[in-house]
Amino acid sequence: MAGFRDRGLTPVDLRVIPHPTVMLALEFGSGSPFVDDAAGRRHRGSFVAGPGAGRRGAVRLRGENFEGVQVRLSPVVARATLGVSPADLDGAVVALDDLWGREASRIREQLDDASSWEQRFALTDALLARRCAAVPSVAPEVAWAWHRIVVSRGLVRVVELAAEVGWSRKRLWSRFHSQVGLPPKRAANLVRFDHAVHRLAAGEGAARVAAESGYADQSHLHRDIVAFTGVTPSAVAGEPWLAVDDIAWSGGRAPAPTPGRCSPASPRPHG
Template sequence: MRGADPAARAAWYLESERHSWRVPHRPPHPRMRHYVARDYEGSTEQIGSHRLLLPATTSVTLVVKVLDSPFRPPEFVRGPADAFHLLDGVCAPAYLQIMLTPLGAYQLLGVPLDELRGRVADLRDVLGPDSAPFADRVRDAPTWRQRFAIVDEVLGGRAAAATRPSPEVARAWSILVASGGRERIGRIAAEVGWSHKHLTRRFTTQVGLAPKAAARVIRFGRAVNQLGRGAPSLARLAAESGYADQAHLTRDFRSLAGVTPGDFLTRLRAATRPAAAASAR
């Protein structure tokens, strides 16, 4: 169920002054790897006022503020999105971030993911009373290592009791990811043995985006990955990522990232500097 979503790694600061940024990280426990899209991350930063530009993503991001800020709830979830978002207001000075695969989020959060599409939701509205003890334990832990261990413990417990996604939806998701979003939805429906309409309804509930929208975001994510690795030209990037031409690529980047491919690359490099990463401690 694990699927690459490179675009979800990028959140860029606009109109900001960044003074420091440290990102401790740690891989999830092996039993959690099917649910989590990337390493657990912590962040400690001091920045001025800014806006955040968040690209479209199939992933679901769970954030627990270790130190609070006046913007957004103390713990919240950002759902899957098929368009870019601009968020106003400073980040918390310290927070823990868990990026879940869509089917992992469907299981661990226990809600239809289409209810979270394009939203930033209070975790208390998603998990109910279970969210407070979890978030308080994370905040009370003295080290990032201990906070990450709490995430493994709590989410692992939820995973053990979770309702599994439909095998047909899981198969459809894996086909879309493996094809880079190129496979036709009708062919996927035929392979899993469902009608196009039935697949769309069940897939949207469990992944958060309709199959066609998810395919578009997956294709965008593949282009982001290639762009970050140094694609030789935008025309070749478009061809290798499944776009009709360079103009099609640029239109999708403007719609899904809010910037052109060239601007995206500049921001991506700034957001993923090696100096920003540190091991958990």
């Protein structure tokens, strides 16, 4: 998790870049951010976004004078933690009030009353741990397949995953899709994209990133970046959504979780 504060100098208007996690955004403070989603809906306050939310640049975060805690949840623990399967989210944005009801208001008040980021992180961590302990996670085979996709940076083949867990490709596709919210191949493509786009944001050249990230050539990388973000590789490299990652998240991306388990947070505040 990471903490964010808008200092109110200029209104926030950010393109949401797709990420291979379920994003939980808990807002508090005097302002109230809102999210415009791909369907033209506007969501105010805290929200949840499924894996890959923001495809083709269709989701934007806007607002001013707000604070928030953002949590990146592995899809394998998202259902246990949030009470909704990533498959039900389908890459969309959902208001937290619609999922948690009064509990969403209570956590907002608690975060607002807290006197430090450390207290806010502790509150959030305790809330998620309590919820995670109450509901079983995904099947161990699905969790293992997700773990292998993440650690391979999206370069493992689906047939290899099926062989490793002892399932047919059809069974793996069906179980993985229903529990993670994406088919295995699309999940691998999203993880590969995430690795590549962060290398671009770090200043590496597109040709080298394409060659070392499993793309057929630079044109293949270009098409993938445009499909995921709606902009070219050179443009996405300067996106503010990515620029803060090396500050807010260790190593630019969340670490790979232990298969099937809720992982402890490593919180960082960011102004």
